[in-house]
Amino acid sequence: MRSSSVLLASVLALLPLNSVVLAAALPKIDFPADSPVDLLSADYGESNESARGGALLLDFHAALSLRNAGQRKIRGITLVVSAQDVTPGGKGSVTITSLDVGPQETFPVRIDLRLLRPLQASSSVPVQIGLDGVLFDDLSFYGPDKLSSRRTMALAEWEARRDRRYFKSVLASGGPERLRQEMLESLTHQADRPSLDVQVVRGGRATNFEPEKQLQFAFLHLPDSPVEPVDGMARIAGNEARAPRLEVKNRSERAIRYLEVGWIVHDQTGRDFLAGSVPAELNLAPGQQSRIFENATLKFPQLGSQPLSIESMTGFVSSVEFADGTLWIPTRGDLDSPQLQRVMAPSDEEQRLARIYRKKGLAALVAELNKF
Amino acid sequence: MKHLEQSRIALLAGGELGRVERWLAQRHIARCAECRAEFAGFCLAANDLRELAEVMPELPNNLNWNRLSQEITGNVRVGLAAGEAIALFDKPAPSKPRFGWNAALVILGATLVFGIAFWTSLPPQQAEHLLASLKRIRTERIGTVIRSSAATPEEAVVEASSSGIQVKENGRTLSLMQPRSDGATVSISMQGSAGVRFVDADTGQVTTNKVYYAEQ
Numbered sequence: 137m138r139s140s141s142v143l144l145a146s147v148l149a150l151l152p153l154n155s156v157v158l159a160a161a162l163p164k165i166d167f168p169a170d171s172p173v174d175l176l177s178a179d180y181g182e183s184n185e186s187a188r189g190g191a192l193l194l195d196f197h198a199a200l201s202l203r204n205a206g207q208r209k210i211r212g213i214t215l216v217v218s219a220q221d222v223t224p225g226g227k228g229s230v231t232i233t234s235l236d237v238g239p240q241e242t243f244p245v246r247i248d249l250r251l252l253r254p255l256q257a258s259s260s261v262p263v264q265i266g267l268d269g270v271l272f273d274d275l276s277f278y279g280p281d282k283l284s285s286r287r288t289m290a291l292a293e294w295e296a297r298r299d300r301r302y303f304k305s306v307l308a309s310g311g312p313e314r315l316r317q318e319m320l321e322s323l324t325h326q327a328d329r330p331s332l333d334v335q336v337v338r339g340g341r342a343t344n345f346e347p348e349k350q351l352q353f354a355f356l357h358l359p360d361s362p363v364e365p366v367d368g369m370a371r372i373a374g375n376e377a378r379a380p381r382l383e384v385k386n387r388s389e390r391a392i393r394y395l396e397v398g399w400i401v402h403d404q405t406g407r408d409f410l411a412g413s414v415p416a417e418l419n420l421a422p423g424q425q426s427r428i429f430e431n432a433t434l435k436f437p438q439l440g441s442q443p444l445s446i447e448s449m450t451g452f453v454s455s456v457e458f459a460d461g462t463l464w465i466p467t468r469g470d471l472d473s474p475q476l477q478r479v480m481a482p483s484d485e486e487q488r489l490a491r492i493y494r495k496k497g498l499a500a501l502v503a504e505l506n507k508f
Numbered sequence: 509m510k511h512l513e514q515s516r517i518a519l520l521a522g523g524e525l526g527r528v529e530r531w532l533a534q535r536h537i538a539r540c541a542e543c544r545a546e547f548a549g550f551c552l553a554a555n556d557l558r559e560l561a562e563v564m565p566e567l568p569n570n571l572n573w574n575r576l577s578q579e580i581t582g583n584v585r586v587g588l589a590a591g592e593a594i595a596l597f598d599k600p601a602p603s604k605p606r607f608g609w610n611a612a613l614v615i616l617g618a619t620l621v622f623g624i625a626f627w628t629s630l631p632p633q634q635a636e637h638l639l640a641s642l643k644r645i646r647t648e649r650i651g652t653v654i655r656s657s658a659a660t661p662e663e664a665v666v667e668a669s670s671s672g673i674q675v676k677e678n679g680r681t682l683s684l685m686q687p688r689s690d691g692a693t694v695s696i697s698m699q700g701s702a703g704v705r706f707v708d709a710d711t712g713q714v715t716t717n718k719v720y721y722a723e724q
Binding site: 228252 | 673677693
């Protein structure tokens, strides 16, 4: 591992004397020696540390400047963030996708981390930042991939390519005015989408006050999906849903090693929310059927004065990875189904393109589409 | 002859004594009628509880389990406090050991009756919760007498909201906040991760922050 201690020392020297960040709180940034990205600089300017009752709050803001030290274009990067003294059982990651960074070009990565720990705990809070992976434009990958960032970034890249293709075809068939209309619809869709705060706890129920019932999944069958959900249920108690069990069938001619089922919940007032997803690493041969089980509990907080009560659930296959590493994601047509339209956000790439349109106008959007 | 401590007899009846201690206790019980009777009482009580647990009927759904848990906690604590008080009262009069044994048996019987009352009206899915509560009390109150494994560490909780995502563990929190952005999409995976996706308003970059459990 190549240590960036020299760089950190220089950063420390540049920090103003009245900085509220303790030296002990500065992170240790380690990239592998053969990493295709270099750390050029790190700025922790707005970071601070304060006492909150019996706890110590560390607001850590890092603005890193990285350089593509390799020969291929970078499409995505995932950095892993951990603080062993604070949460030995948990870690975080920051992933940037839809990048277009050529050799020797630089790009920024922002990390906004907050750590809360008891005051009496040890004084040092060693935050570690490392590299989990880099995705290149040919979909090749570099990195330890401990957080499955290869799959995460590849899925994002597939979505980005699908949506760029779609908007290019809109431009080709309907001209700039049709593209403008699509962007306005996308911005409206983003604003209308309902959002929900969710907690996930490993294992059994978080509370025991509500009687529990078993609820069957209804399924949205996407025509091109290589996986067919056959059956499914979860245990519901008030605002908690736990232990989902799903039965899926591989209806493609290729073996499948990963799939994800999106989980939509409907509450007592008729509202729909995308509650979460049930991922599964498996080995599913063509035509084979398999069961998926997750021993975890989803908990939804109150919506205003009324507690959310789950009345029914819908599942749909949201992504599939074949054994050969290729991926399947729903088509734009699949996503146009009214139920998915209500709950699914536009893809990351669609949001990025809509932002370019909103900030810089139609000409900039067309130029961006033509870059790829 | 010096009699065995009551806690030691209880551990023997529950099969929780180590090899050497068990051998020594069994050797003493073989020669001491009083301790043998005490041991038989503990064994009977344990058997009764086991049998009752097997034939537990269903309870009505509207029971307040939190209140029941508090009540049983309170009663066990009262029983323990009474036992301690009786033990203190009993100390200066070692010539009358029967009073202490009788009091202990009364408390044991009362606890047994109380336990039976709950067990008979306990639905199976609630048994686990009640047992966990009792285990916690045992660890907190008499953990030095009855050997117990360490308390289970607090479960890690992963949370996602539009303001950020976090993993909480033993009162400590690691959060990834989202900077100024044009709307965020929150996602939760049942494998134990939470994510928030947004387009950074300053850089225009598509960013996905995630927090995970350790096993990920």
